Amino acid sequence: MFYREAGDFKTSYEADSQTFPIAFDRYRYWVILAVAYLVIPFLINDYWANAILVPFLIYAIAAIGLNILTGYCGQVSLGTGGFMAVGAYSCYKLMTSFPDVSIIIHVVLAGVITAVVGAAFGLPSLRIKGFYLAVATLAAQFFLVWLFNKVSWFYNYSASGQISAPERMLFGAPVTGPNTEPWVQYMVCLVFVTICAIIARNLTRGTLGRSWMAIRDMDIAAEIIGVNPLKAKLTAFAVSSFFIGISGALFFSVYLGAVEVGEAFGIQKSFLVLFMIILGGLGSIFGSFAGAAFLVLLPVLLKVIGVDLLGWPTDLVSHLRLVIIGALIMFFLIKEPHGLAQLWRIAKEKLRLWPFPY
Amino acid sequence: MSSEFLYGIEVIINGLMAGVLYALVALGFVLIYKASGIFNYSQGVMALFAALTLVGIMEGQVPFSHLINAIFGTELHHFGWEVPAFLAIALTVVVMVIFAWLVQRFVFRHLVGQEPIILFMATIGLAYFLEGVGDLMWGSEIKTIALGLPQGNARWLEDVTSALGDDTFYGFFVRQLDIVAALVAMVLVTALIVFAQYTKQGRAMRAVADDHQAALSVGISLNFIWVLVWSLAGVVALVAGVMWGAKSGVQFSLSLIALKALPVLMLGGFTSIPGAIIGGLIIGVGEQLFEYTIGGPFLGGATENWFAYMLALLFLVFRPQGLFGEKIIERV
Numbered sequence: 086m087f088y089r090e091a092g093d094f095k096t097s098y099e100a101d102s103q104t105f106p107i108a109f110d111r112y113r114y115w116v117i118l119a120v121a122y123l124v125i126p127f128l129i130n131d132y133w134a135n136a137i138l139v140p141f142l143i144y145a146i147a148a149i150g151l152n153i154l155t156g157y158c159g160q161v162s163l164g165t166g167g168f169m170a171v172g173a174y175s176c177y178k179l180m181t182s183f184p185d186v187s188i189i190i191h192v193v194l195a196g197v198i199t200a201v202v203g204a205a206f207g208l209p210s211l212r213i214k215g216f217y218l219a220v221a222t223l224a225a226q227f228f229l230v231w232l233f234n235k236v237s238w239f240y241n242y243s244a245s246g247q248i249s250a251p252e253r254m255l256f257g258a259p260v261t262g263p264n265t266e267p268w269v270q271y272m273v274c275l276v277f278v279t280i281c282a283i284i285a286r287n288l289t290r291g292t293l294g295r296s297w298m299a300i301r302d303m304d305i306a307a308e309i310i311g312v313n314p315l316k317a318k319l320t321a322f323a324v325s326s327f328f329i330g331i332s333g334a335l336f337f338s339v340y341l342g343a344v345e346v347g348e349a350f351g352i353q354k355s356f357l358v359l360f361m362i363i364l365g366g367l368g369s370i371f372g373s374f375a376g377a378a379f380l381v382l383l384p385v386l387l388k389v390i391g392v393d394l395l396g397w398p399t400d401l402v403s404h405l406r407l408v409i410i411g412a413l414i415m416f417f418l419i420k421e422p423h424g425l426a427q428l429w430r431i432a433k434e435k436l437r438l439w440p441f442p443y
Numbered sequence: 444m445s446s447e448f449l450y451g452i453e454v455i456i457n458g459l460m461a462g463v464l465y466a467l468v469a470l471g472f473v474l475i476y477k478a479s480g481i482f483n484y485s486q487g488v489m490a491l492f493a494a495l496t497l498v499g500i501m502e503g504q505v506p507f508s509h510l511i512n513a514i515f516g517t518e519l520h521h522f523g524w525e526v527p528a529f530l531a532i533a534l535t536v537v538v539m540v541i542f543a544w545l546v547q548r549f550v551f552r553h554l555v556g557q558e559p560i561i562l563f564m565a566t567i568g569l570a571y572f573l574e575g576v577g578d579l580m581w582g583s584e585i586k587t588i589a590l591g592l593p594q595g596n597a598r599w600l601e602d603v604t605s606a607l608g609d610d611t612f613y614g615f616f617v618r619q620l621d622i623v624a625a626l627v628a629m630v631l632v633t634a635l636i637v638f639a640q641y642t643k644q645g646r647a648m649r650a651v652a653d654d655h656q657a658a659l660s661v662g663i664s665l666n667f668i669w670v671l672v673w674s675l676a677g678v679v680a681l682v683a684g685v686m687w688g689a690k691s692g693v694q695f696s697l698s699l700i701a702l703k704a705l706p707v708l709m710l711g712g713f714t715s716i717p718g719a720i721i722g723g724l725i726i727g728v729g730e731q732l733f734e735y736t737i738g739g740p741f742l743g744g745a746t747e748n749w750f751a752y753m754l755a756l757l758f759l760v761f762r763p764q765g766l767f768g769e770k771i772i773e774r775v
Contacts, residue, residue: 161560213759216482216563216713220705221759224752231748352702356567363564397513404578411572418565419553 088436104286121275126268134267135340141381142274143336148361148373149285150328155359156367157289158321159301160210164222166354167229168326170346171199172333174239177248180261180338181241188253188260188338192277195334196327202229203326210318214304226355233346249343261338270339277335281328286370288324297321298368329358360410364417366426375425383410453617454735455728460621462727463628464686468704469711469719470632471679476713477652478672481551482563485570487701489539489677492577494684494693496538498588499581501531506580532681539677540670542573547670574698585694588685624686631682632720635675644671652714706755711766718767726751 088109095101105111129138147165154160176195180188206225210218233239240248252262258269288294296317299307308314337344344350357380365376384406391402421427468486475483499506503522511519526534550569554562639645650658651668659665687697703726711722730747737746 161563209756209760212763213756214763215559217709217759217763219563220709220752221756223702223705224749224756227749227752231745235742235745352699359564359567395513398509400583401509401513401579404575404583407571407575408579409575411568411570411575414568415550415565415572418557418561418568419550422557422561 088433088439104290118279122272126272129268129271131267134271136385137381139267139270139274139340141378142271142278143332143340144358144361144377144381145278145374146281146332146335147329147358148365148377149281149370150325150332151358152362152365152367152369152373153285153289153297153328154321154325156362156369156372157294157301158297158318158325159304160207160318160321161215161219161359162222162325163219163352163355163359164206164225164229165329165358166350166352167226168199168203168329169333169336169354170229170233170350171202171326172196172330173337173344173350174233174248174346175199175330176334176338177250178239178241180251180253184251184253188255192331192334192338196331199330199333200323200327203329204319204323207319207322207326210322211315223352226352230346230350245345247343247345248337250338253338261342263342265339265342273339274335277331281331282370282374285324285328289370293317293320293324301368360414362424363414364424366424366429369424369426371429372424372426375429379425380410451732451735454731456617457621458728458731459724460617460625460727461731462724463621463625464683464723465700465703465707465726466720466723467624467628467631467679467683467686468700469707469723470635470716471676471683472704472708473711473713473716473719474635474672474676474679478648479551479651479669480559480562481566482559482713483676484563484566484701485573486676486680486704487698488570488573488577489542489680490684490687490700491693491695491697492542492573492684493535493539493677493681494588494688494697495577495581495586497531497535497681497685498586498688498693500534501526501528504581509582510579535681536678539681540674543673543677544670546673547666551669552666570698570701574695583695585692586688587692588688618690620686620689624690627682627686631679632716635679636716644668648672703751706751709755709759712764715767722766726754729754 088107090107093106093108095106103111105114125138147169151162151165154162172195175198176191179186179191179194183191206222209221213221234246237243237246240246243249250261252259252264254260255269255273259265260269260273289297296307296312297320299310299312300314300317300321304314307317333350336349341349361376361380362373363376364379365374366372387402387406387409388399391397391405392399417424423430468490471486471489472483475481475486503524503526505511505519505522508519511517546569550565551562554565637645639649647658647663648668648671650661650663651665655665658668683700684693684697687700691697704723707719707722707726709722710725711718711720730750733750734746
């Protein structure tokens with residue numbers, strides 16, 4: 086009744102090609118933005134910021150990045166953790182080398198550096214496909230982690246081998262370092278997420294996104310009808326790595342403050358982000374958010390239920406978490422290979438008819 | 444002979460021994476991939492699970508004791524008996540066969556005809572699931588396998604070979620366990636080849652690997668063959684798990700050997716059993732030699748973490764189907 090195209094007249098090309106063609110979706114979008122920007126910052130406390138909201142926003146950026154590569158362009162990557170590490174370490178080097186430049190510029194530059202690295206590791210994708218490529222990206226993962234561990238220039242020769250973010254201000258409030266307020270962390274990540282999501286959504290709707298999808302659906306056929314595979318694959322790697330780099334930079338500087346590369350950006354991180362996009366939905370920006378929210382919330386929820394309510398030991402709950410995540414992934418692949426995003430699409434179809442049967 | 448040359452040979456021998464173990468894991472991959480087109484990422488976790496089960500049965504642990512204790516507030520840990528090794532191995536094989544049947548029945552039967560990448564991701568999910576189940580069943584502390592496998596280095600080999608060099612050379616240092624592992628791997632591979640070539644089920648297995656539809660049409664049950672290959676892969680995983688577990692303890696890092704087997708497969712080709720073995724040897728020798736000659740002295744060590752992947756990556760750029768893989772023909 087409320088959710089339908091009928092009666093929503095478009096009188097210009099811009100209106101016709103907008104992101105949300107249904108009026109209800111547009112209102113929903115603005116309401117969510119308003120809640121995220123105007124309500125949550127005033128309610129947020131340390132627990133919510135650190136346990137749920139900030140990791141959710143940061144993983145959402147990483148999931149959008151990986152979704153562009155895997156979901157839209159069909160190139161499976163297991164190197165996400167390594168690319169996040171590139172973002173984190175380049176952000177650290179920039180922060181310590183140019184202390185007077187704004188942190189925002191550092192984060193964006195970290196993304197650009199990661200994009201270059203990602204494109205370099207994407208070069209073999211022109212020859213290697215499918216599983217072979219997935220394994221080849223493992224080379225990036227292990228090599229990059231090893232590099233940041235062994236070459237002490239990257240962590241400024243600190244004795245512990247860790248990198249820790251110095252305090253940086255933005256509009257008079259500390260953004261990084263131990264004195265950061267939770268709402269500042271949240272707002273910085275939120276601004277980045279919003280911009281990244283808008284960029285990603287529009288890229289995937291445009292020429293570039295279509296060439297990615299053509300490559301994903303059948304690369305030889307795409308090549309024959311004139312899609313340049315070199316350009317499509319390398320841009321997918323670069324754009325994807327750009328987002329992943331930004332998320333790595335935020336993960337290090339704003340969220341954790343100090344990281345050790347093998348622990349924070351190991352192979353487990355690559356799998357975590359991959360699971361986010363499988364559960365959320367391959368080839369969907371909404372799915373990236375849904376998957377990130379799901380996999381950030383699930384451990385917290387299990388911990389609250391298992392440890393706090395039932396009083397089980399922590400290691401038992403963490404084993405149960407593995408079982409549940411694994412079972413969910415298999416369940417989703419069997420029942421709904423397109424993930425949470427597909428459930429959302431089905432719900433929208435139903436809403437369009439509601440309350441009438443046809 | 445100069446000692447440096449001899450040390451080089453020692454590195455190569457140790458690399459070969461490590462390579463045999465990589466090949467053992469890779470073999471499990473190839474078996475399943477050939478018969479069902481599933482790229483089974485969970486092979487490493489299967490090795491871990493099999494080793495955990497073996498240790499758990501031998502020590503008479505109560506399965507899921509932590510979970511039961513947490514739910515019912517009991518204090519169960521052990522049955523109080525110890526199972527002899529051969530019986531425990533037989534029981535573990537039974538467990539792996541049941542596991543194979545469950546996986547086939549509840550997961551992959553529903554995924555027949557899906558894209559390979561979906562199947563691959565399902566096995567990643569399976570890996571997580573199995574890792575969690577293994578930890579829940581037997582606990583997550585590091586365990587040792589008490590099968591009576593020889594430990595320490597092979598003294599006799601040192602004594603025999605120390606005569607080759609001058610006074611500063613004390614003979615080749617090779618662990619006895621590695622030699623045993625290499626022998627076991629050889630026996631296992633021979634047994635597999637004999638099974639595949641000369642038995643009825645083995646022939647059926649090869650038929651399925653060749654062409655699913657044709658195999659179906661001559662009356663071969665695909666479900667049975669798939670359970671069979673998953674069981675075989677489970678047995679291979681058990682052997683690999685025991686060998687690696689005896690080397691470094693049965694713990695989570697065992698499941699990461701699956702990742703090491705991936706470059707082996709890329710080198711050897713996913714569909715070739717000899718390829719898996721030769722690929723394993725190349726990777727084993729390659730990473731030890733690289734660490735010895737370049738990685739250790741010039742790059743700060745620990746290069747074996749990534750060398751195998753880089754080698755495979757470079758190799759694939761020139762030969763995308765691997766050493767022995769079938770030529771990839773693409774049609775629109």
